[in-house]
Amino acid sequence: MTAGQGTVTMGDVARLAGVSKMTVSNVINNRPGVSEPVRRRVLEVVRESGYRINVSARTLRSGRTGVLGLAVPHVNSAYFGLLAEHVIEEAAGRGFHIAIEQTGAAAEGEFEVIAQSHKLQFDGLILSASGLDPADQRLVGGGIPMVMLGERDFAASFDHVAMPNEEGTKAAAEHLADRGCRRIAIVTGALGDGDVNVVTRRHRGYLAALLERGLAAEPELLVALDEMNARGGRRAAHRMVDSGLGFDGAVAVTDGVAQGLLRGFADRGVRVPDDVRLIGFDDVPDAEIMVPSLSTVSPDHRWMAAKAVELVTARIEDPERPATEHTAPFTIAERESTR
Amino acid sequence: MTAGQGTVTMGDVARLAGVSKMTVSNVINNRPGVSEPVRRRVLEVVRESGYRINVSARTLRSGRTGVLGLAVPHVNSAYFGLLAEHVIEEAAGRGFHIAIEQTGAAAEGEFEVIAQSHKLQFDGLILSASGLDPADQRLVGGGIPMVMLGERDFAASFDHVAMPNEEGTKAAAEHLADRGCRRIAIVTGALGDGDVNVVTRRHRGYLAALLERGLAAEPELLVALDEMNARGGRRAAHRMVDSGLGFDGAVAVTDGVAQGLLRGFADRGVRVPDDVRLIGFDDVPDAEIMVPSLSTVSPDHRWMAAKAVELVTARIEDPERPATEHTAPFTIAERESTR
DNA sequence: GACCGCAGCTGTATCGATAAAGAAGCGGTG
DNA sequence: CACCGCTTCTTTATCGATACAGCTGCGGTC
Missing domain, CATH: 3.40.50.2300 (Response regulator)
Incomplete structure (x- = not known):
């Protein structure tokens, strides 16, 4: 049977099996009240005729699509x-x-x-x-x-x-502090971005961590991305290095951004983790594969x-x-x- | 209007606008033959009533879903x-x-x-x-x-x-040869894999390139992956280095595999491109961002x-x-x- | 033997849209 | 004035499945 014309309907099956449409419907949907011989006969015809239920019709009547x-x-x-x-x-x-x-x-x-x-x-x-x-x-x-x-x-x-968002970034910044970082940057979207909530929440977690570890939250350590992805991260890394920003750790708002930072640091000869430690957020599959592999906040x-x-x-x-x-x-x- | 009951049908719109269902249908579908005043009136009612077309019904009748x-x-x-x-x-x-x-x-x-x-x-x-x-x-x-x-x-x-597949891999292998590589490995799925066609085609292109450049196609230079992704690539890189396989170039069957190879070479202290040159296939967005960035066959x-x-x-x-x-x-x- | 309950099946209306054919209004024409 | 062609709108018959009421036959009960 090719495409097009030959559409078998429930009515056809009913006719071929010598029962009513409703009985076919009952068989198709595994509803009770159909005797075993009839059920078998109907299923037989369904197979032979290549009948396939029309979902539009079903949905029109029942209102569910699955x-x-x-x-x-x-x-x-x-x-x-x-x-x-x-x-x-x-x-x-x-x-x-x-x-x-x-x-x-x-x-x-x-x-x-x-x-x-x-x-x-x-x-x-x-x-x-x-x-x-x-x-x-x-x-x-x-x-x-x-x-x-x-x-x-x-x-x-x-x-x-x-x-x-908040808890994760807080833990991330604390993780850097625990590894000895004292000037921790956060690389994130600008406020007013499409991702306002994520950005502000994650920033808040970062601030909370600094506070708790007694580190100063200097404004220049907040690095704003022009684009919240790897490309933007790479450019941000260039700016961070070229502007002489002193930092020994960085929290990236996402793993994608972190990947861009890795790339950008490599462009400028900054070694991770020797010169700068870096942590991301998301734990995408790539994080394990990057060079160096990326520490990150790993939500379940x-x-x-x-x-x-x-x-x-x-x-x-x-x-x-x-x-x-x-x-x-x-x-x-x-x-x-x-x- | 909340969910549930209050479903407005085309019939309701027709009644409210004082026209027939068919006219509403014609307006909705931008069909000609409706006067401007009527069209406006119908659209007005559609807006006010919050009418939304029922796609199941339309599909049932017209047979197209878009x-x-x-x-x-x-x-x-x-x-x-x-x-x-x-x-x-x-x-x-x-x-x-x-x-x-x-x-x-x-x-x-x-x-x-x-x-x-x-x-x-x-x-x-x-x-x-x-x-x-x-x-x-x-x-x-x-x-x-x-x-x-x-x-x-x-x-x-x-x-x-x-x-x-064939042309691309051929060009890739030739590219390595042009850069001075003499022992070019190909890292690819095993035959009998799920991706038989891709694998064999790309392998064939590789062989054609070697032939054309007068390089020997030594069997040990065909490295089979246990898994056709970055994880598999990483393991393959380890085997290639640990087994003492001499090679100065590698063609990876996909960029994902190439990414794994990069990672695996890094694990073993093999530098790319200094010790080994590497080329992938696909040109995924990551290729530009990897460290080092990945040369690759870039299909349109x-x-x-x-x-x-x-x-x-x-x-x-x-x-x-x-x-x-x-x-x-x-x-x-x-x-x-x-x- | 009239009546009940029940499993198993059928008939018909219905979901909401659309296609195709038909009616109504209207200026123009011989 | 009857007739034509045109646009604009309405009517009626579906599309294929499902819900629900209804019918049938049959064993059981008083």
């Missing part, structure tokens, strides 16, 4: 690739399919996905928000079960799985994925349940860059 | 992330949405996606196949417009956008994405058109690892 949307800033990013892989697995365990969408890390893109998620027939949406303003009215209009992933400050209105990605999927499915079941917030556990992965 | 599936081995992979980003853009330009699926780089996963693509309502499928046997009968049953991406040997039966990813999308859409329009095959253009990106 597809969850996962909206990430960029599919082309180690961190989100990793996350996606875990979410796909977790969702499969609960009988859901994941469709990945890209928002472009902009509030506009995120609203677009929310608005389109009904068009794409999602039963629920896991949104790895970055540009979103939690107060934006457009968030309310969605009317689709939704979980925020990796951001904070949505607690009141949405289910939310947060990264340990699987835990986050599992929690997110658990929360959406729970909300699909009961749209009225109160929103909850959860922060992922983390460890510090110590590697060559801080040894 | 969604293309993109099936890749792993979403958690720099190369496929990059590819996906381009495909998403190209598809958007033609009014299609992309849903990304993961096959797990196994033939089973790939069939699963093909089989499920009707369930997920894809109008067409772009399949980045790796484990698939082109002769497998199950391929025929799909009945969905499909394009193979990155593999070869499907010419007869499917539209196909190929990587310049945008071109591939554009071609793939063009081919599926063409096949959706005309399922009977003959299958065609296209090979992506490429350049050699020269960076530090071969300088």
Whole structure:
């Protein structure tokens, strides 16, 4: 059978098996009230005829698709690739399919996905928000079960799985201090960036660590990125070295940025960890492979994925349940860059 | 309006606007034959009522969803992330949405996606196949417009956008020879791997280059990976050094493997490019950022994405058109690892 | 023997949109 | 004035599956 015409419908199966459509439906969906001989006969015909259920029709009637949307800033990013892989697995365990969408890390893109998620027939949406303003009215209009992933400050209105932004960065900076660093820089997005929440939270954790270790938080040690990725990190490293900024440790806001810093330091002959110790955030798979391998804050990605999927499915079941917030556990992965 | 009950249908809009459903449908779909005042009135009501079209109903009637599936081995992979980003853009330009699926780089996963693509309502499928046997009968049953991406040997039966596997690797090996390398290793998957076609094709290109440059193809210079990724590459590098294999250049089957080799050489104190020159294949974004930056075969990813999308859409329009095959253009990106 | 309960199956309306054919209004024409 | 062609809008019949009420046959009960 080729494509096109030859679509076998449930009615055809019913006719061929000598039963009603409803009986076929009951067999297909494993519902009780069908005798064994009839069930067998129907399944036989289904196989022979090559019948495949029409999902549009089913969805039109039942209202469920079994597809969850996962909206990430960029599919082309180690961190989100990793996350996606875990979410796909977790969702499969609960009988859901994941469709990945890209928002472009902009509030506009995120609203677009929310608005389109009904068009794409999602039963629920896991949104790895970055540009979103939690107060934006457009968030309310969605009317689709939704979980925020990796951001904070949505607690009141949405289910939310947060990264340990503050705690993680605090531990990272303390880790550097424990290795003997005294002038620790933080390389992060500028405020007003798309990733305001992540940026400010992580900065706050850094400050808390300095305070606790009795180190001064000098303003020039806050290095602002022009672009929050490896390219931006590389340029930042050049500026840090060229401007004569004295520092013996650096906390990077993400592993991607840290990778850029490594590259930028290499460009200028600054050795890691001999001259400068460096720590990142995320623990992407590459961190282990980089030269030198990258110490980093390692949130439990699987835990986050599992929690997110658990929360959406729970909300699909009961749209009225109160929103909850959860922060992922983390460890510090110590590697060559801080040894 | 919250979730749940308050679903506004096209009929409601029609009633509120004092026109028929069909007129609303015509307005929604920008079809001609609606006067300006009526059009405005309908759009007004659509806005006020918060009406959103029910895609299942539309799909049930029209048979089109506007969604293309993109099936890749792993979403958690720099190369496929990059590819996906381009495909998403190209598809958007033609009014299609992309849903990304993961096959797990196994033939089973790939069939699963093909089989499920009707369930997920894809109008067409772009399949980045790796484990698939082109002769497998199950391929025929799909009945969905499909394009193979990155593999070869499907010419007869499917539209196909190929990587310049043979040509690219040949150029890569020649590039090393031109830089003075005399004992060039190739690090690649074992035959019988999931990626047989890629592996054999790239190996063939390597052999052709050696032949052309009058270099001997010694068997021990073929290094087989136990895993075709960075981890496997790292282990391979260790073996290459520890076993006393003499070599002054290496062609890696992918950039991911090359990254692992870089790491593995660093572990053993082998310097790139001073002691060994290294070249990869794919030109993932990381290649520029690695330390040292990685020379690599750079296929035109945008071109591939554009071609793939063009081919599926063409096949959706005309399922009977003959299958065609296209090979992506490429350049050699020269960076530090071969300088 | 009339009646009940129940498992197993059927008939029909319905989900929300769209395609195709048909009606209504209107200026122009012989 | 009957008729035409055109635009604008309406009507009716689906698309394929599912929910629900209803029908049937049959063993059991008083």
